[in-house]
Amino acid sequence: MPTVADYDIVSDGSVTIGSPNNDHDFPLGFDQDINLGVRSVLSYMIDPGPLATVYTLAIVNSDGTTALGTFASSPAGPHARQEVIDANVFKKTGNILRIQVTVGSAKFSDIVLMHQSNV
Numbered sequence: 432m433p434t435v436a437d438y439d440i441v442s443d444g445s446v447t448i449g450s451p452n453n454d455h456d457f458p459l460g461f462d463q464d465i466n467l468g469v470r471s472v473l474s475y476m477i478d479p480g481p482l483a484t485v486y487t488l489a490i491v492n493s494d495g496t497t498a499l500g501t502f503a504s505s506p507a508g509p510h511a512r513q514e515v516i517d518a519n520v521f522k523k524t525g526n527i528l529r530i531q532v533t534v535g536s537a538k539f540s541d542i543v544l545m546h547q548s549n550v
Contacts, residue, residue, distance in 0.1 A: 434466050434547040441473075441528060441542035449480060449536020456491070457542060459526040464548040471516045471546040473499070473528070478509035478538040485534035490520050491527040504537065511541075 439461040448455050473488070483506060488499040497520045502512070530539055 437548040445540040454531035
């Protein structure tokens with residue numbers, strides 16, 4: 432079955448994550464034609480606070496929690512990041528992107544999930 436490049440906008444606005452709200456869940460709702468058997472790419476902007484920021488990304492669904500990693504950003508200003516999500520991490524429904532800040536605070540925005548869809 433042929434596939435095409437596709438994307439879903441997770442969040443277009445800005446969310447500040449850090450003390451006192453150290454985590455934020457973003458529901459992921461995408462077209463049911465998504466090809467779960469290939470890797471996807473999560474793209475986002477981060478604007479760290481005045482101190483270094485340490486944060487974790489995870490996908491939460493009926494299989495549990497899949498950690499994408501722990502990352503650090505210096506207070507050098509806003510910058511874009513991309514993380515690859517392994518194949519078969521997502522389910523057709525009920526996926527959540529969880530961002531948890533463990534040190535400092537940061538604004539997260541322009542979160543986009545790029546994936547392949549069956550046609």
